[in-house]
Amino acid sequence: MTKIPLRWWVLGLVALWAAGCGGKLFPKSKPPVYYQLDYQPAAVHCRQAFQKGLRVWRFADASTYQRTEMVVIEPQGQVKFSSAFQWVARPGVMVADNLQRDLTTSGLFPQVVSGTDPVTVPLELTGRVFVFAWERCGAISQAALQVEVSLIDTDEPRRVVFRRQYDFRSLPLGDDSSAAFARGMSAVMKQFSERFQQDLCRAACSQGKAHSQP
Secondary structure, rough: OOOHHHHHHHHHHHHHHHHHHHHHHHHOOOOOEEEEOOOOOOOOOOOOOOOOOOEEEEEEOOOOOOOOOOEEEHHHHHHEEEEEEOOOOOOHHHHHHHHHHHHHHHHHOOOOOEEOOOOOOOEEEEEEEEEEEEEEEOOEEEEEEEEEEEEEEEEOOOOOEEEEEEEEEEEOOOOOOHHHHHHHHHHHHHHHHHHHHHHHHHHHHHHHHHHHHH
């Protein structure tokens, strides 16, 4: 009868432990689920448009949101991050990219380009995201968006054409889930984009009146 060396017994036991107990101690983690903002741009009609092209820079983020993980804010102000449910990009990137898409079809500007486009345009849109979170309050949860935007004319003399801070909350939702967060934030983003375009329209009309005066 052939004797099995002791080291082979040891290796066999290690393999069984890894397949059994070891697998429980270090379970394989599931890959994260990713979400993106999903909404149809609102049609904003304006009788006046800007006469210069626009560059949309990706927005900066407050320190809490410089990541792709979904952020949950508890009633006591505690901030939690979800590694299992994430956005496809950080909030500042998603907000700017969606605004660029919406403004491209709005007719408010003769040309809308991204920050990496080599085309030279005089107007620049910058911004900062202060809140992009799922806020919980008891059994009620809602998506919260707070962002500041600035429209800069880089022609001489350089000046701020428009600057405003926006604060939106979705309707209260009883469904406390990642999918509900994505739906709520998409609805909030649509509201913000529509209100922002309406404000831009008023700014364009004001500029048009100023230029028409002798």
